[in-house]
Amino acid sequence: MPKPRVLDLPPSPAALIQSLRDIGYSIETAVADLIDNSLFATSSEIDVRFSWNAGQPWLAIADDGHGMHEDELIAAMRFGSKSPLERRSPADLGRFGLGMKTASFSQCRHLTVLSRKAGVQSCCEWDLDTIAANTDHEWSLGVLGPGEVARRPVLSLLASKYLDKRESGTVVLWEKIDRIDRDISVERQEAVFNKLLADVRKHLELVFHRYLSPDRGHKGTRILMNEDPLAAFDPFNFRCATTVELPEEQFLCEGERVSVQPYVLPHHNKVSQDEYKKFAGISGYRDSQGFYVYRNKRLIIRGTWFRLIPKDELTKLLRVRIDIPNTLDHLWRIDVKKATAFPPESIATELRRIIAKIEISGKKVYRQRGAKIGDSAVVPAWQRRASGGTVHYEINRDHPLLESIQSSLPDQQANTLDELMSLIERSFPSDAFFHDFASAPEQIERPVYDEKSLIPLLDIIVTAWGGYSGLNGENISDLLGTEPFCHSRELTTKILSSKGARLD
Numbered sequence: 466m467p468k469p470r471v472l473d474l475p476p477s478p479a480a481l482i483q484s485l486r487d488i489g490y491s492i493e494t495a496v497a498d499l500i501d502n503s504l505f506a507t508s509s510e511i512d513v514r515f516s517w518n519a520g521q522p523w524l525a526i527a528d529d530g531h532g533m534h535e536d537e538l539i540a541a542m543r544f545g546s547k548s549p550l551e552r553r554s555p556a557d558l559g560r561f562g563l564g565m566k567t568a569s570f571s572q573c574r575h576l577t578v579l580s581r582k583a584g585v586q587s588c589c590e591w592d593l594d595t596i597a598a599n600t601d602h603e604w605s606l607g608v609l610g611p612g613e614v615a616r617r618p619v620l621s622l623l624a625s626k627y628l629d630k631r632e633s634g635t636v637v638l639w640e641k642i643d644r645i646d647r648d649i650s651v652e653r654q655e656a657v658f659n660k661l662l663a664d665v666r667k668h669l670e671l672v673f674h675r676y677l678s679p680d681r682g683h684k685g686t687r688i689l690m691n692e693d694p695l696a697a698f699d700p701f702n703f704r705c706a707t708t709v710e711l712p713e714e715q716f717l718c719e720g721e722r723v724s725v726q727p728y729v730l731p732h733h734n735k736v737s738q739d740e741y742k743k744f745a746g747i748s749g750y751r752d753s754q755g756f757y758v759y760r761n762k763r764l765i766i767r768g769t770w771f772r773l774i775p776k777d778e779l780t781k782l783l784r785v786r787i788d789i790p791n792t793l794d795h796l797w798r799i800d801v802k803k804a805t806a807f808p809p810e811s812i813a814t815e816l817r818r819i820i821a822k823i824e825i826s827g828k829k830v831y832r833q834r835g836a837k838i839g840d841s842a843v844v845p846a847w848q849r850r851a852s853g854g855t856v857h858y859e860i861n862r863d864h865p866l867l868e869s870i871q872s873s874l875p876d877q878q879a880n881t882l883d884e885l886m887s888l889i890e891r892s893f894p895s896d897a898f899f900h901d902f903a904s905a906p907e908q909i910e911r912p913v914y915d916e917k918s919l920i921p922l923l924d925i926i927v928t929a930w931g932g933y934s935g936l937n938g939e940n941i942s943d944l945l946g947t948e949p950f951c952h953s954r955e956l957t958t959k960i961l962s963s964k965g966a967r968l969d
């Protein structure tokens with residue numbers, strides 16, 4: 466049989482790289498992708514350096530990892546340096562053999578990698594403009610000798626700061642950063658650049674929090690930005706005493722262990738306003754609920770229920786950590802940016818089962834608060850009535866304050882008072898309240914009763930009961946179980962005693 470003609474048809478480098486620039490990296494995900502490489506190279510310190518450089522901004526990631534020999538570096542510069550099908554070591558954060566190149570070109574047009582291994586330095590560069598100008602469609606990689614490195618001002622500065630005194634390490638340098646809007650004033654451009662890097666910082670503090678603050682017995686990695694160390698941001702607020710850690714679940718998928726650790730974050734009453742806000746994040750609690758998937762302890766996806774359940778107001782404090790190994794990458798459909806992944810059906814089934822169990826715990830935090838209307842006060846001011854699938858709230862007509870006032874009024878006025886209370890109940894602005902409570906519960910003011918506000922209320926009730934000196938033990942215990950006195954028992958007791966009630 467005649468064989469078909471075979472042609473060698475490599476992709477046009479300029480066109481291919483240009484297309485890869487737009488696969489959806491943000492500067493945050495691009496920097497994180499390079500940090501993955503430094504972490505896998507067993508670095509103990511990684512510094513993200515950047516400078517506006519009078520409108521010629523550059524950014525570099527310098528690590529003290531194991532570095533690369535020249536042949537390794539040349540191989541690493543290739544697009545598709547390793548196949549995703551290749552088996553990787555369990556600690557490898559890479560998968561596609563693309564990240565260093567695609568992440569870099571998503572932000573800049575000139576990538577230089579300078580690496581040192583066993584005291585020997587090697588340097589390679591890709592320049593998009595040179596590649597575009599090359600009409601032969603060749604992948605022309607620049608290989609720089611020590612003299613050329615010394616002639617590049619930024620590169621030589623970074624070499625002497627990070628590599629010359631180290632046995633090994635790598636500097637990845639982005640120049641010709643061109644993702645900043647040039648149609649605005651130069652001052653604004655600089656401000657935008659700095660703001661972007663402040664966002665990068667936050668992103669890294671979250672994505673690598675388990676490297677920055679490792680489990681006991683493990684060595685951490687210092688990550689810095691312009692020499693300023695990052696601080697781990699743990700989205701579960703694990704160190705807070707009022708975060709609830711629910712039982713961990715583990716299951717096997719293709720013989721590999723997946724562990725699922727749910728947490729209920731503290732209700733806003735259990736932490737300071739600042740702390741509550743800090744863990745809300747920019748998108749707020751409701752949006753941040755859900756699964757947080759870690760691949761080799763590196764966060765890849767956050768705050769999603771994978772459409773297994775909706776993001777409900779009542780489950781907004783629920784965040785669930787999932788740990789997956791890199792051997793399950795093919796099932797999760799991890800993308801090059803390490804920013805999206807989807808659970809395969811077998812795992813989704815397990816997750817559905819776990820959600821059904823833990824959803825109740827998340828909701829309990831709120832249900833318990835709702836139930837408090839009747840729980841802490843024996844005689845509440847408001848009552849929650851649930852029947853036939855509907856719920857409504859009503860003012861407690863048996864509250865002694867109301868009873869005292871109503872019994873002191875002529876019938877017609879007592880009826881009017883009852884009408885007024887019905888009006889208050891029916892016109893309660895529940896939509897506005899729900900909105901405020903859902904978006905910023907910590908801003909809702911809770912009434913504080915001091916002596917001045919309690920005395921007139923006590924006077925009305927106690928007068929109707931025959932005066933302070935006539936109170937018996939039962940009256941007093943009723944009062945102390947009645948709202949609002951039940952919330953300020955000590956103060957109420959003090960007032961009663963100062964007014965001549967016998968407390969023994």
Ligand SMILES: Nc1ncnc2c1ncn2[C@@H]1O[C@H](COP(=O)(O)OP(=O)(O)OP(=O)(O)O)[C@@H](O)[C@H]1O
Nearest residue numbers: 502503506532541559560561562563564565566635
């Ligand atoms: N900082 C570094 N220190 C040592 N080796 C590195 C460093 N950065 C990259 N490498 C080497 O270069 C190779 C290519 O990196 P690249 O990020 O392009 O792909 P990857 O990490 O293998 O996979 P992925 O595309 O998923 O990131 C790596 O596999 C690693 O061997």
Ligand SMILES: [Mg+2]
Nearest residue numbers: 502559564565
């Ligand atoms: Mg990589």
